[in-house]
Amino acid sequence: MKELVAIYDILYQFYGPQNWWPGEGLEIAIGAVLTQQTNWKNVEKALSKLKEANCLNLDCLQSISISRLENLIISSGYYKIKAQRLKNLIDLFVKEPNPSRKMLLDVKGLGYETADAILLYLFEQLYFVIDAYTFQILGRMGSYKEQNYLELQRLFMQSIPKDVQVYKEYHALLVKHAKSYCKKKEPICSLCPLNDQCEYHLEASNQ
Ligand code: SF4
Missing domain, CATH: 1.10.340.30 (Hypothetical protein; domain 2)
Structure with missing residues (x-):
């Protein structure tokens, strides 16, 4: 699914590398x-x-x-x-x-x-991590509302490059985005780099 690659590219350009998860071993x-x-x-x-x-x-x-x-x-x-x-x-x-x-x-x-x-x-194995922030952002964006954990994970793993660093970075970028703009209450859509492809924002702007 091309959109998932595009979302990654936009978030990466906007926030830069997150170098996450904290800690080691x-x-x-x-x-x-x-x-x-x-x-x-x-x-x-x-x-x-x-x-x-x-x-x-x-x-x-x-x-x-x-x-x-x-x-x-x-x-x-x-x-x-x-x-x-x-x-x-x-x-x-x-x-x-x-x-x-x-x-x-x-x-x-x-x-x-x-x-x-x-x-x-x-262990640096290729498992994409889905969390509540992933559901929150992608659900609002519109294409992935009905997915459960395993379905959404499969979608990511079929769509984005099979690269541990990309998996790590993408998850971290989604967490960063949910904390910065796509907040649970009152997302800051007007300044969000994903707003021109987000159903939630487009619906709100048309009202
Ligand atoms: S436009 Fe708003 S709802 Fe959509 S991803 Fe951005 S912050 Fe979230």
Whole structure:
């Protein structure tokens, strides 16, 4: 689908490279779990606490008590659930340092978005990450309203170059765009670089 390539080109020219996801190594996977249902600022606080405690590594995360782990990640919200999810994920990494997507999805509490973020940003595998921002922007643009996660992901993966850097950059650009212009409430359409091909904006301008 040509539009997806055009959207990437426009966003890339407008915002420039995002060089995202923050963090490296195991921190990426931990961040992917902690960012569920919260914003990245809260995740950063939790990651700092884990760093201060010298616990951004498999040994510590395996041996640390669940209550201490909960305490360190409290800023990320839903900390009891997330501490258990982290423990489940660490158990997998100890058994299988290069897990498949199926193995990640079998970890209790990991869905497609978290598993694919880990596969793409940590293991550099070709899985395009779809999140609420992706649905928000593309839904408003008009062509992709009825897609579920896997359908929309397939559309991206069939349309854009099979390149890990492009996958990473595109996801990051969509996040940037949703935070900057295509906000959940009151998108700033008049200044948006995609507005001449966006159904939401064109409908609003014709009213
Ligand atoms: S024109 Fe408005 S609704 Fe459409 S993508 Fe841009 S900010 Fe979002």
